[in-house]
Amino acid sequence: MKTVNSSISKLDGMSLVTGKAAYTDDFAPKDALIVKVLRSPHAFARIKKIDTTIAEKVPGVACIFTHKNVIRKPFTRAGQCYPELSPYDKFLLDEYVRHVGDDVAIIAAIDEKTATKAMKLIKVEYDVLKPVLDLREAENSNPVHPEEDIFTKLEVGFNRQKNIVAKIDFSLGDIDEALASSEIVIKRNYSTQAQAQGMMETQRTYTYLDNYGRLVVVTSTQIPFHVRRILANALDIPMSKIRVIKPRIGGGFGSKQTAQSEFYPALVTLETGKPAKIVYSRKEVFIGTTSRHAMTFDITIGADRKGKIKAIDMEGLWDTGAYGEHAQTTLGAAGKKVLTLYNKVDACRFNGKALYTNHVPGGALRGFGVTQGTFALESAINELAKELDIDPIKLREINMIKKGETTPLYNIVTKGAGNDPMYMDSCLLEYCVNRGKELISWNAKYPKRVISSTKVRGMGMAISQQGSGLPNIDMASATLKLNDDGFFTLLLGATDIGTGSDTILCQIAAEALNVDIDKIIVYASDTDITPFDSGAYASSTTYTTGNAVIDAAEKMKDLIISYGAKYFETVDENIAFDGSNIIRKDNNEKISLVEFSKKITYNMLFTQLVATGSFVPKKAAPPYMAGFAEVEVDLETGKVDVIDFIGVVDCGTPINPKLAKVQAEGGIVQGIGLALYEEVKYTNEGRLINNTFMEYKMPTRMDTGNIYVELADGYDETGPYGAKSIGEVVINTVAPAITEAIYNACGVRIRDLPATPEKVLLQL
Template identity: 85%
Template sequence: MKIVNSSISKLDGMSLVTGKAAYTDDIAPKDALLVKVLRSPHAFARIKNIDTTVAERVPGVVCIFTYKNVIRKPFTRAGQCYPELSPYDKFLLDEYVRHIGDDVAIIAAIDEKTATRAMKLIKVEYEVLKPVLNIKEAEDSIPVHPEEDVFTNIEVGYNRVKNIVAKVDFSLGDMEKALKDSKIIIKRSYTTQSQSQAMMESQRTYTYLDNYDRLVVVTSTQIPFHVRRILSNALDIPVSKIRVMKPRIGGGFGSKQTVQSEFYPALVTLKTGRPAKIVYSRKEVFTGTTSRHAMTFDITIGADKKGLIRAIDMEGLWDTGAYGEHAQTTLAAAGKKVLTLYNKVEACRFNGKAVYTNRVPGGAFRGFGVTQGTFVLESAINELAKELNINPVAIREKNMIKKGETTPLYNIITKGAGKEPMYMDSCMLEYCVNRGKELISWDKKYPNQVISSTRVRGMGMAISQQGSGLPNIDMASATLKLNDDGFFTLMLGATDIGTGSDTILSQIAAEALGVDIDKLIVYASDTDVTPFDSGAYASSTTYTTGNAVIAAAEKMKSLIVTYGAKYFDTIEENTIFDGKRIYSRNDGQSITLEEFSKKITYNMLHVQLTATGSFVPKKAAPPYMAGFAEVEVDLETGKVDVIDFVGVVDCGTAINPKLARIQAEGGIVQGIGLALYEEVKYTKEGRLITDTFMEYKIPTRMDIGNIHVELAEGFEETGPYGAKSIGEVVINTVAPAITDAIYNACGVRIRDLPATPEKVLHLYKSIK
């Protein structure tokens, strides 16, 4: 391979670092109306009366919307393939507000100052209701959604009256027998907090009407095609009347897999015919969008005395907040993409329930539920190893899935029981564990090292898997167009959210065509022009869209050969294309691709060669990771410092090793934040206290220690040139590895994240 598996720089790298790249707000019309949203000060309330008359008289105010003058039609904001598994429980505006930060009114004015002034003049009379703030009490509390016109497209266990959004249940084997036959049984409970995606660019959108009175939506999103469908439903206008475009984007991490800011300016533009824009403040991101779902899990593990695990039983409760977007899918992932790690069990069972509360809604975040499930399972495995006095590496080597193996659970969760089992032929997890152990000097340092009378270092580890797209659900297409000077336009519905997917997919196209990468021009994420793509989520882009690119390239090569044969007046079997020239075997004639493309365009044949390829994944192709942490605990303050974190990742063939390593490093940093720093606090009334970066702490460069990432040299036969995903798996091992390292350092077992200094110190003093 010449271009794939090469660490070329991002195609847009220089424009990004020099400030030339245009983001949504950079290109918004200067005369666009400025849109603001009045948000609820109450966690749960009914609007008894809302008076906008004074606000509407403010000079420069163009329009104000409340629930009284907008269409009432339920929808979901979750960017998922249709029909969505999330309930249709959201309205453009509603009589009820369900969390502090929920939308109450929409104001459009000539500038921000005017919109803000008008917003303050809106008078709202609320009937304040008792909020549901405890997930364990949610089923016995008043309904967060008292309205009767919400619904689900698919049966997921939804029960509005009981505040149940979704249930997930699956099992393998006889759990009771397996536990009875186990010589040791451990039962533990773990909790993880909600976590903000904390991307640099907040949600922002501008809208306008084109020459044909179609709504054009330019937005910072991960899901352009889903945005189009969701807006069509919410605004009750045909999909054909909406065009969605994504410019450069300043990160998403799942936050922009939920439609948020797009509704408000769209509504204003449709009402006024004028361009409109909205830019979320950071506080609005915290209180008015979504975060990682907080959860609590009870887990039971049964094993023999040698550490062979017989049974794993997980029961979870998921806080989905005020709305149910992504509740079922993240909850299901917490079991389906976690329990399949350990394939030697006789029985495993997963029961999960997602419930409404009057908190900020849960949503998509890198790891998408697998992060929470991995923390629970891997923490419990570490505790089991300690109970059995077995090295954590050894217990995993005995129980984890390995290359060429399968588990019946794969077929059960994909509803394919009885079919040919899926074998993990590309699994390099065993290598990842052994290599990570070597890189961090595990045998030398485990379990701890005393640095001084007040500082101790400890070691911890964990393993994880994720997915590479969603089998039989995700779909991607790519179109290649041969232009009149021998270069190609690669049109992608895929969404580059800063990961470098435009570069990676161009590498795949260039490799498949046999051309240099500078012969490719990328045009992406425009629902009018580019072919359909599910979006940048579920770790699907490289794997799913990459395969679509190869399919398009193969078709393009075939077209070049077909028209090359016509040019040489011969048959296709006598025609060869090598990426630079087209040859005729008959007489040795040849022509460069540049000259050929000019001739078929201007002088003969008069044809434009275009080819579209599509791909839907048919089997699981999970990436794997082993993570190893070395931390230092200050016994006087409880402060935990990450000294080293080693991540060895099996992502198959890395299309671009440099970008893959950067993905891994970024995921590890976010995992460190989840483990140690990112604490979410609410008042007893349900107000989010940690709603700015002054209160909500994410790790800085000074907090992350040394991070070492190595990529295993694997190959997945179903992936593009052997590639699997890497974007999400890299966050999952961090928290359980760090918390076990803390235990090995000082004996403190953290079962509820984050491991703040106060928590560590308090627990340390209690065990002394």
Template identity: 80%
Template structure:
């Protein structure tokens, strides 16, 4: 391989560091109407009266929408393939508001000052209702959604009157018998908090009508094709009348897998015919978008005295907040992509319910439910190791999935069950654990070392897996066009959200075609111009879109050979293409690709060579990771510092090792925030207490000490050039490894994240 598996700098790297990329707000027309959203101050209330008369008289106000003058059609904002598994429980505006920050009115004016002034003049009367803020009491409380015109497309266990958004349940084997045969049984309850995504660029969108009176929406989104479908549903207009364009994105981490800001300027443009834009403030991002789902899980594990795990039973409650976006899918991932780690169990069971509350909606966040599930399972396995007086590394070596093995559970819960078993032929989890143990110096540091009378250090570890796209569900396509000077245009629906996927996918195309990267010009994410792609989620871009590119490249090579045969007036089997020239073997004639493309365009065959390839994953290709943490605990204050974190990852063959390592580092840092700092806090009335970066604490570079990243040399035969995903698996091991390291250091077991100094100190 010449280009793949090379640490090529980002193709837009210099533009990034010099501030040249054009983000959504940079591109918006200067005369665009500015849109503002009046948001609810109450966690749960019914609007009894709303008066916009004074606000509408403010000079420069273009229009104001309330629930009284906007279309009422249920939809979901979740960016998922159709039919969505999320309930259609959202309206453009509604008489009920279900969380602090929910939409009350939409205002458009000539500038921000005017829009803000008008927004303050809207008079709203509320009948304030008792909010549901306790997840455990949601099922027995009054409905968060009293309206009867919401629904689901599929049976997911939805029960509006009991605030139940979705249910997940599956099991394998005789659980009760396996528990009876176990020598040791532990049962624990763990809780994880809501976590905010904290990307640099807030949600932003602008819209206008093109020359054909079609609605064009330019948005900072991970899901342009889903946004088009969602807008068509919400606005009740044909998808053919909508074009969605994704420019450069300043991060998403899953928050932009939910449609948010696109509706408001679209409504205004359709009403006024004028361009309109909205850019969320940071407070709006916290209050008006979504966060990671908070959850409570009870887990029971049974094992033999020798360390064989015989039974695992997980039962969870999922706080999906005011709307059910991503509830079922994240909850299901907490079981399906977690329990499969331990494939030698005699029996396992997973059950869970997702409930409405009056919190900010839960949504997609890097790890997508697996992060919560891994915290529960790996924390429990670490506790089991202590019960058995066994090294937790040894316990995992006995029980974890290994190369060439399968798991009945994975085959059962994956769509397409009944087919031949799926063997994890590329699994290098054993190598990850062995190497991570060496890098952290486990044998010398486990379980603890004393630094002084007041400071102690401990080490902990965890393992994880994720997915590489969604088998038999998500699809990506790629279009290649040969231009008249011998270069190619690559059209992709995939969305680069800061990961460098534009670079990685261009590398794959160049490798497949046998050309240099500068011979490929890549365009991405325009629903009118680029082929369909499910979006930047589910760790799918490199794996799924990469395979689509290879399919397109193979078709392009065959088309060049076929056209070359016409040019040389010979049979196709006589033609060779090496990326730079086309050769006729029987005559010895050859022509450069540049000359060939000019001749077939202008003077001879008169053909435009263009092909489209597509790919849908058929088999699971999970990446794996072993994470090892060393922490220092201050016994006087309870403060925990992560001294060292080792992440060893099996992502198959990395297309771009440097970008892959950066993904690992970023995921570990986010995981440290999840473990120690970050928490979305509410008052007893349901108002967010930390809705700016002044109050919401995320780790910065000054908080991070040593991070060691290593990629084991792997290869997956189903991946593009052996690659698997890496984007999400890298966050999952951090919290359970850190909390076990805390326990090993000072005997404090944190079962409710984050592990703040207060919690540690109180237990000490």
């Protein structure tokens, strides 16, 4: 291959590191109105009275919105394909506030000082209500949403009165019989905390009206096309009146798969006709957007004494917070993309409920539920290995899915139900496990090594899978345009959020057209200009959009051959295109692509060749990973240090190995944060205590030890040039591998993340 499987640097890499890249706020006009949001100090309350009289008189205030003067129409902020599985439970502003940080009023003024002053002058009288803060009590508590005009477009088990946002229930075989016939049964409970995405660029948007009176929304988002639809619904205007543009993004990790900042300046611009912008503070990100869903799982596993797992039963509760964005889909992923790892079981069952509380809303974060489910199941598998006195690697080798295998569960949990079995022909999980075992010197170090009287090192491991897009749900398109000097413009709706997808998709286009990569110019994410793409989520971009790029390239080659035949006055079958020249086969006459493109534009056929390709995944193409951790525990303080983390990843054929490894390393760092550092604390009244980076601790480079990533030499026939995804699978194994390593080091079993020094020391 010419450009695929090459470690090409990011196309925009130099502009990023030299500070030349332009982000949303860089484009906002200097005279844009500054928008601020007054946020609730209470976890649950009804606004009895709100008085903006004094605030409106402050010189320079353009407008103020409260629930009394905005349209009341329920919508969901979740960036999902339509119809969404998330409830329509959010209003632009409402008389109820449901978490500390919820929206109370919107203020626009000529500058930040004026907007802040006016915001402080708004007088609000609240009827403070009893908040729902205990996840296990939520179903029997007072409704977080007492209003009756919210709904779901699809049946997901929604029950407003019982605070149930969604239910998931699927099974394979007779679970009770399989457990009864098991020689050993373990029952455990595991929980993971909410986790902040921690992207560098906070949510921000600016808006203006174009020359035709259309609303233009420039925003830092992962989902420009979904934002257009969500805004149109919330504002009750046609989608044709909205244009969404995504500039360079400073990270998202799922936080920008939910529409957040777009509503406020849009309202202001529509009201005043003036440009408006909002830039979230870091505190607003913590209290006013979304985090990973906190979860708790009860797991029962049955096995025989030889290590054959006969039954797995998972029952989960999902804290979706005040609103239900992504609740059903993340909860479902925690079962569907986790239980299918173990395909030798006689029976398995998954029951889950996502419940409203008066916490900050849960949403999308790298791993999208699979991270939580993997922590629970892989931790239980590690505990089962201890009960059976079997090496955890051996236990997995007996039970995990391998190349060429399938499970009926795939058809139960996907839209392919009832169809032919889906075989994992590209699965290299077995290789990943064996290679990781070798790289970390498992046999020499497992289970632990005593370093000194106060320091002990332990080993742990876990496996995981994820998805490559969403089969039969999400769609991507790509358009290629041949320009009049022989180069191509690649128009993408796909959203590069720092992953390097613009570069990767450019490589795929260049490979498909057999041209140099500098012959492809990428333009991405403008809903008026670029073709539809579901967005940067579900590990879909390389796989789904990559296949759409190949489809567009194949159509472009057909057009070049067809118009080449017209140029040479022959038939299509007599024409070849080698990336540089159009060749007439029978006499070897040829014309360069550069000259050909000029002639068809200016002198001959007077046309421009444009081709659009689309792709919808039809089959699951999971990436796999085996993760291995060696940690050192200080027996005097309980502090845990990661010494080594080895990740071996099966992502098929990597389009760009360098960028793939960077993705993996970043995911492992986030997993270390989830496992050891990122603790979420609320007061008894429901206020998030650690709502800045001073209190909410994320790991730095000094905290992550040695991280080594190796990519398996794989190939998936359904992926673009054999590629599968890598963006999310890389976070999932980290927490269960680390907590198992802690146990092997010092005998402390952490089932409630994070494994802070306090928790470890108390058990010691």
